[in-house]
Amino acid sequence: MIFPDKNVLVNEVDTLVRKYGNGRESLLPILQDIQRKFGFISDFAMQEVAHQLNIHPVEVYGVVTFYSFLSTEPKGKYVIRLCKTISCELAGKDAVANTLERELNLKFGETSMDRKFTLEYCHCIGMCDQGPAMLINESVYTKLTPSKVIEIIESLK
């Protein structure tokens, strides 16, 4: 992931503001689009959004830090989020977690050097009946087993 150029960001925010409007209610959709496109929301992006919505950068920062799926730091191309809530825990989350750490050679919360993978935990994603479950970017993977995880990771590498 390369750091986006300032002008690119300004144009992007401009487009998004035109798409969603410049009210406070447009803040989240704008941030989500930036997150999706660049993989993170840089401090300049937050300030630019604040400027265009006529609010303060720190308010944008407050929103970005509030939501787990918005990030101020660059993440990998594939963000893997393993559910850590109780149903998945009981369904065998630990074995899946160990496999993920071993296969990716990453600890939870880390991003690989080549910026390809980010591994983190998340709270319930509503797949309690099909646990253990994880998200890779916006796709859900359910009923995970260590061997299934190896297969999935291999296909992404």
Added chain:
Amino acid sequence: MADKIVEGRAPVSQKPHTVESKENGDIGGLIEIEINGRPYSVPFGITILEACKRNNIHIPTLCYHEDLCLAGACRVCVVEIEGIRTLQAACAYPITGKIKVWTTSERVRKARRHILDLLLSEHYGECYSCVRNNNCELQTLAKEYGVDFYRFGHIKEKRYEVDRSSYAIVRDMDKCVLCKRCVRTCIDLQEVGVLEATRRGYATLISTFMDKPMLDVICINCGQCINRCPTGALRAKDPSDDIWRAIDDPTKHVVIQTAPSIRAAIGEEFGLPPGNSMTGQMVTALRMIGFDRVFDTNFAADLTIMEEGTELLLRLKRKLLFGDETVKLPQFTSCSPGWIKFIEHFYPEYLEYLSTCKSPQQMFGAVIKTFYAQEMGLDPSNIITVAVMPCTAKKFECNRPEMNSSGFKDIDYGLTTRELAQMIKEAGIYLPELPKSHFDEPFGDASGAGLIFGATGGVMEAALRTVYEIVTGRPVPFENLAITPCRGMDGVRQASVVLNDVKDEWKFLEGIELKFMIAHGTANAKKVMEALIRGELEGYHFVEIMACPGGCIGGGGQPIPTSPEIRKKRAEAIYKEDAELPIRKSHENPHIKYIYEKFLVDGPCGHISHKLLHTHYTKRGKYIV
């Protein structure tokens, strides 16, 4: 134009508002309720807290503040309402029915105690080593509710580094109770936006943009957050140790100047009610502490009026007589360092509208290290200038690199009212009982015009008293020189005077309606600037802006607490003292005449003044790198 000014950002439902009692009708009509088993008749729509206040029933509060919108964050004010399962926050519950409220039932007392225990479990710090010891709302509540042990434990280790990076404001997040008063102050009241709650749940933290140190973010140093913080999480940077050292050093000549609004507020630090003027006693106390000379910033305020008034007349002359279109009008005042930093950050392209005059504090510093040093035969490098200000932004201002036109730092230390009171107490002095004494020569007298700088609208009033008289040769046509449209506490005020029968040299001003505008609090300053950008200030000549609500009397360095009522009382004290002074106009101050004869020989806005008393501004912009 006033009605076109857009309202602030907090939703109407959260804004502080008062409900007026009415005979009948919906909101304001009387409604019968029961509080603690006794019947009361209160206006429909007011909150339980407000209803209890009006009937002298005490409900403890922590996050509630009269100046700010509602938060309902701390839950200390919970009460029990019959028929409602859960306890309700009294500050945020509007009375819309015939409710029965219990404010001190067992359930309420227990809940409040638990809330306090929970707050204290996360509140690190020892009360004796805290600047807010004995003036802390959390401490007061703990005493009120008899907290004698930490039910839910107490944090033992420091979790956060104290942020001392700013020139003015020190932040210690270990003492924060997440009441969000600072957030509401900075965003709603001041529209600066330094602080906001970030993260979520238990990890919630009041922080700056990207958790940067205070020096690196866009802060105007107004200190309003300090005045509203219920604990010691926010405080001003205290230079008193350095000042004591200078006083104790016999080679140093330590000069102190006191701002107009200090005298009206310092008594509060010694337990007096707001609105007691302590001028004479304060001067005596400062001499007893050991300052070599005690001067009155009001003198410098008079000097500011001479310079700023002349600058305004010169701008009018260039624009109206010579048709110079590059001249920017209206002229904005430049006395408030918080406002200066605000415009430098948020409206850098409008800096030319600002008067180039330094603030009175800096003018005085420059005069002391040049004229005064010369008169007294002192080496300016041995003079230490201290300024007691109601203001934390002055601490930043005196450290601006451009403020050294005398060849030395104009002002060495900026001290706040609170810190001065601390020094007085440390010297073993009880201020209210001291005999009165007078400021030192050669700047011993100041006019009432200089004095009223301390309240919002004061600079405008002082300037008008002088400008009107220079132009027409007559005093301003207001009874007892009280230009009442300038006074009051409305956020944005405007008025005008017509210049008739002017002197010959000001013929081009004949019949002109001099229009002026006054705003206080930077949220109001923002409204004025937006109006300027939209072109609605066409035809206005002079705008006074003070960064703090109420002007200097409500400054960030003033005694805590603050409220609209307290600020009003302080302003009244200042206007009362003004009315009693023999000299009421800046240009009639004999010391001002003397300094223009002896030192600033080419007159106001002349060459020497330009070098010493005027400054330039920096386009800072609002992006944080």
